[in-house]
Amino acid sequence: MFYKILAKINKAILPSYTKKGLDLAKASKLQLAIIGWRYYVTKNALD
Secondary structure, eight states: OHHHHHHHHHHHHSOOHHHHTOOGGGOOHHHHHHHHHHHHHHHHHHO
């Protein structure tokens, strides 16, 4: 339940790099951290 709420907050606040077509090889450390965080929350929200 906690991760589902957190996933909705992430979707509203954090940028979606997939829609922007970000190349992971050229992503900054901050962008990679945001991608990792969104992946972690989404993975746990689906369980």
